[in-house]
């Protein structure tokens with residue numbers, strides 16, 4: 001079973017039944033059901049995109065409420081298209097939830113063994129969710145082309161392994177992101193991927209100096225090469241740029257657009 005749409009109490013969102021059955025809250029928001037006006041209509045959850053702060057906070061309140069969470073029940077990283085991953089504990093409760101200034105600086109990946117929710121923001125980049133059943137840990141990583149090329153997902157696996165969580169037991173889910181259908185890159189970037197990846201099935205030539213890049217597949221190949229079992233990887237096939245009804249897309253809409261949010265939390269620990 002893969003990602004499925006759910007109608008929550010106020011918002012619809014994507015979730016993974018197999019993960020929910022394990023007691024993991026996991027979700028990815030749509031752009032629908034919020035208070036923001038165009039070009040951020042309507043459930044923009046990003047505070048950094050020049051939308052009205054009051055409307056974004058109302059949107060966040062609605063999204064976190066779907067999970068029964070308040071501001072102090074979660075953490076958000078700054079997200080700089082880097083590869084730094086940090087462990088989050090109760091002392092960081094509420095960081096980044098209510099304002100940008102308190103978000104965890106220079107962080108694109110979050111891990112926790114606490115009951116704090118982890119949230120991250122997306123408008124084409126790949127949301128990568130992690131669950132380690134043996135050491136009861138969850139994580140989220142933000143992987144655009146920079147994070148993918150920098151192999152942020154391997155940093156997450158490394159930190160889980162250091163905490164005693166073997167890679168072969170790790171569950172990973174890749175959420176909606178820009179698909180290869182809409183992600184055209186140039187020769188120089190394609191060459192960087194070729195140099196840094198063992199196999200590059202995720203690149204295809206479109207014409208002279210032009211390639212399509214499948215970011216989700218690039219991350220999946222990294223994970224499998226690192227030892228994640230293919231049947232423990234759940235991959236969405238949704239393209240954020242194709243579906244303008246459900247999703248914001250930076251590539252499609254430019255800088256003035258909103259952000260969806262990924263959510264993961266261990267419950268009942």
Ligand SMILES: [Zn+2]
Pocket residue numbers: 178179180181182239240241242
């Ligand atoms: Zn597409």
